[in-house]
Amino acid sequence: xxxxxPPPSTPAPDVRVVCVVYHPGDELATxxxxxxxxxxxxxxxxxxxxxxxxxxxxxxxxxxxxRLVASGSNLGYGGAANLGATGxxxxxxxxxxxxxxxxxxxxxxxVAAGRAAPTAGSVGPALLNTDGTVYPSARELPSLTQGAGHxxxxxxxxxxxxxxxYQAHQQNAGDQRPAGWLSGACLLLRREAFxxxxxxxxxxxxxxxxxxxxxxxxRAGWINLYVPQxxxxxxxxxxxxxxxxxxxxxxxASAARYVHRRYPHWYQWPVRQAAVLGLRLRERSELRAxx
Numbered sequence: 001x002x003x004x005x006p007p008p009s010t011p012a013p014d015v016r017v018v019c020v021v022y023h024p025g026d027e028l029a030t031x032x033x034x035x036x037x038x039x040x041x042x043x044x045x046x047x048x049x050x051x052x053x054x055x056x057x058x059x060x061x062x063x064x065x066x067r068l069v070a071s072g073s074n075l076g077y078g079g080a081a082n083l084g085a086t087g088x089x090x091x092x093x094x095x096x097x098x099x100x101x102x103x104x105x106x107x108x109x110x111v112a113a114g115r116a117a118p119t120a121g122s123v124g125p126a127l128l129n130t131d132g133t134v135y136p137s138a139r140e141l142p143s144l145t146q147g148a149g150h151x152x153x154x155x156x157x158x159x160x161x162x163x164x165x166y167q168a169h170q171q172n173a174g175d176q177r178p179a180g181w182l183s184g185a186c187l188l189l190r191r192e193a194f195x196x197x198x199x200x201x202x203x204x205x206x207x208x209x210x211x212x213x214x215x216x217x218x219r220a221g222w223i224n225l226y227v228p229q230x231x232x233x234x235x236x237x238x239x240x241x242x243x244x245x246x247x248x249x250x251x252x253a254s255a256a257r258y259v260h261r262r263y264p265h266w267y268q269w270p271v272r273q274a275a276v277l278g279l280r281l282r283e284r285s286e287l288r289a290x291x
Contacts, residue, residue: 121222181214
């Protein structure tokens, strides 16, 4: 009498990839298609849709075997990322924009770098612009003077000393090294570390949620590891490029929130007020330019 041999079980994925979208276009299918080449093992893909029409996201999820989570309202980037990470059992979580194009083997290389560095709470690749230049995705935590100097002068004087210091981690591009924070456009997170610090602060609607997370990981004893040997392409701004005004305002609101959290003491009130006033003036200038 023969005994039937049960089929081999499929191993649980080591990585959950959370892709946050808002009325996506063709870039989401490109994200999913290139993700399939980024690892020798299938990753668990979760698409969190912050928009009101999930048709595109549903079609991509059906085609590539992903799970679609409709947030029900626009939670912002960090809030949607937290939702997508909820219940994850994989030891690694990737949070990424839909306009990322993965290079073959890039996800495996990121995970390998994280495994080789047990204190790495986050691991970030080099983000390439579409022209092949490197976007400054690994930076120092901004001090007040450094942040103000960078914000005021980066567009008219790109090589100013404050920006050079802020983006110092982009120098010597071949070297793997710790950074103050890493861009949330494509970020590998050790689930243990991510959960220990409470995930993203969803009080940041858009922008600065990655700065805040990097700072909290560092305070908890983890490092933010920049791995420029691993590269992905970031198309950039596909969901809001046509109507930038709301994102300009969101960026400055998040910057103000970060200043208040970074300088919370009563005696730092003048610092907070000066920074917020500068942000308001800069926001008005950028909104006029966008119009």
